[in-house]
Amino acid sequence: MDFDLTEEHRVFQKFIRDFAEKEVVPLIEEAEEKNVFPKQLFKKMGEMGFLCPRYPQELGGGGGDKITECIMVEELSRVNAGIASSLMLQSGLGTQPIYRFGSEEQKQKFLVPAIKGEKISAFGLTEPDAGSDAASIKTTAVRDGDDYVINGTKMFITNGPICDYVVAVAYTDPTKRGEGINLFIVEKGTPGFSVSRKLDKVGNKSIETGELVFEDCRVPAKNMIGEKEGGGFDMVADTLISGRITYGSRCTGTAQAAYELSVQYAKERIQFGKPIIKFQATRFKLAEMAMNIDIMRSYTYRVAWMYDQGKKVRKESSMVKLFTSETLQKILSDSMQIHGGYGYMMEYPIQRHWRDGRLFTVTEGTSEVQRLVIARESGF
Ligand SMILES: Cc1cc2nc3c(=O)[nH]c(=O)nc-3n(C[C@H](O)[C@H](O)[C@H](O)COP(=O)(O)OP(=O)(O)OC[C@H]3O[C@@H](n4cnc5c(N)ncnc54)[C@H](O)[C@@H]3O)c2cc1C
Structure with missing residues (x-):
C-alpha cells in the first residue's frame, strides 16, 4: 500500500x-x-x-x-x-x-x-419545493416535434446568474417517480429561460447563486443527455457521487485555512503575559484540529483513489461528505473561540471561513441525507 x-x-x-x-x-x-x-x-x-x-x-x-x-x-x-x-x-x-x-x-x-473556460456551466436539480427529496421535482419536459418544452423553477443554482448553459433535471414522464427523469442542456438566451433572481447569501459571497425559471422553454431534443427518455436519476446519482468526494477537499481546504489563521493568531495574541498558544487549552484545540484535518484529507484521498480504480463508492462518497463537513463545524467553532472577540469582527478573516463553511453540511446532500445513504448502502 x-x-x-x-x-x-x-x-x-x-x-x-x-x-x-x-x-x-x-x-x-x-x-x-x-x-x-x-x-x-x-x-x-x-x-x-x-x-x-x-x-x-x-x-x-x-x-x-x-x-x-x-x-x-x-x-x-x-x-x-x-x-x-x-x-x-x-x-x-x-x-x-x-x-x-x-x-x-x-x-x-x-x-x-x-x-477551456469559454463557457460557464451550472447544474439545476433543486427546486423551491424539492431539496432532499429530489424525486419530487416538478419541472417537466414534454416532447413536441424535434424539441422538448420545459416548464419549472430551479432554486439555489450555483453559477446560475452567470452560466452559459445549465444541465437541468426534469420529468419526461411525471407518472414514474424517480424513473421518468432526464437531463437537458439549456443554453443562456433560449427563449423562456431566465434568471428570476440572484440570491443574497450569508456566506460564500463570491459565488453567484440564483433562481432559474423555465417558461415554455423550447430546447432541441438533441440537447437531452442520453438516448432515451427516463433513467436520468442514475446520471444524477453518478454526478453526485463524484461531487461528494471532491466536497471532502472543499471542507479540508476551509479547515486548513481556519487552522493556519488560528495558529498565527494564537502566537500573536498575548494574555496573562504570554501568547495564548502557550495555554494548554489552546494547544489542545489546535492539536485536535491538526489531527482531524489529516484524517479529512487522507480519507478523501482514499475514496478518490477508489473512484479512480473504478470501485463502487456510493457509500464511501457519502461518508467523505458527512465526515468532512461535520468535522469542519467543530474546527471552525474552535477557530472562532481561539480568536476571542476579534474573531467576531468582520475585519478578521476567520469569520469568512466560519460563514462559508457553515453551508457545507447542507449542499450536495445534507448530513441527514448522507446518513440515509450510508444506512441504505450498509443494508439497513
Ligand atoms: C449556496 C447554495 C448553493 C447550492 N447550489 C446548488 C446547485 O448548484 N444545484 C442544485 O441543484 N442545488 C443547489 N443547492 C441546493 C442544495 O443542494 C439543497 O439546499 C440541499 O439539497 C437541501 O435541500 P433544501 O435546502 O431544500 O432542504 P430540505 O430538503 O428542505 O431539508 C431541510 C432539513 O430537513 C432535513 N430532512 C429532509 N428530509 C429528511 C429525511 N428524510 N430524514 C431526515 N432529515 C431530513 C434535511 O436534512 C434538512 O436538515 C444549493 C444550495 C445552497 C444553499
Whole structure:
C-alpha cells in the first residue's frame, strides 16, 4: 500500500497553491464585497488546462485523476471557498453528466468549451419545493416535434446568474417517480429561460447563486443527455457521487485555512503575559484540529483513489461528505473561540471561513441525507 502522493500530484499541488495565492487572493475582497464572481478565472485556468484537471487532454483537460481534482479544490478552498465552489462546479456537476453520458456533438459544443473556460456551466436539480427529496421535482419536459418544452423553477443554482448553459433535471414522464427523469442542456438566451433572481447569501459571497425559471422553454431534443427518455436519476446519482468526494477537499481546504489563521493568531495574541498558544487549552484545540484535518484529507484521498480504480463508492462518497463537513463545524467553532472577540469582527478573516463553511453540511446532500445513504448502502 502506498499512501504517498505521486511526484505529479506534488508538482501540481505546489503549482495550484502558487496560483491560488498569486492569482486568486488579490481578487477575493472585491468578489466578496460585490457578490460578483471574477469570471476571468475560468478562462485563465482553462487556458492552462487545469480548470477541469481530471478530464482527458484531448478534450482540453489536465489528463489527471480524481486526486488531482481534489488537490485543486483543496488549494482553492484554502484561499476562498466561494471562488473554489464556482470552479469546482465546472470540473464536476456542470460537466460530468455530459462527459459521462453526453453525445459526441454535446461534448464538442458544451463540454470542450467548458473545460477551456469559454463557457460557464451550472447544474439545476433543486427546486423551491424539492431539496432532499429530489424525486419530487416538478419541472417537466414534454416532447413536441424535434424539441422538448420545459416548464419549472430551479432554486439555489450555483453559477446560475452567470452560466452559459445549465444541465437541468426534469420529468419526461411525471407518472414514474424517480424513473421518468432526464437531463437537458439549456443554453443562456433560449427563449423562456431566465434568471428570476440572484440570491443574497450569508456566506460564500463570491459565488453567484440564483433562481432559474423555465417558461415554455423550447430546447432541441438533441440537447437531452442520453438516448432515451427516463433513467436520468442514475446520471444524477453518478454526478453526485463524484461531487461528494471532491466536497471532502472543499471542507479540508476551509479547515486548513481556519487552522493556519488560528495558529498565527494564537502566537500573536498575548494574555496573562504570554501568547495564548502557550495555554494548554489552546494547544489542545489546535492539536485536535491538526489531527482531524489529516484524517479529512487522507480519507478523501482514499475514496478518490477508489473512484479512480473504478470501485463502487456510493457509500464511501457519502461518508467523505458527512465526515468532512461535520468535522469542519467543530474546527471552525474552535477557530472562532481561539480568536476571542476579534474573531467576531468582520475585519478578521476567520469569520469568512466560519460563514462559508457553515453551508457545507447542507449542499450536495445534507448530513441527514448522507446518513440515509450510508444506512441504505450498509443494508439497513
Ligand atoms: C449556496 C447554495 C448553493 C447550492 N447550489 C446548488 C446547485 O448548484 N444545484 C442544485 O441543484 N442545488 C443547489 N443547492 C441546493 C442544495 O443542494 C439543497 O439546499 C440541499 O439539497 C437541501 O435541500 P433544501 O435546502 O431544500 O432542504 P430540505 O430538503 O428542505 O431539508 C431541510 C432539513 O430537513 C432535513 N430532512 C429532509 N428530509 C429528511 C429525511 N428524510 N430524514 C431526515 N432529515 C431530513 C434535511 O436534512 C434538512 O436538515 C444549493 C444550495 C445552497 C444553499
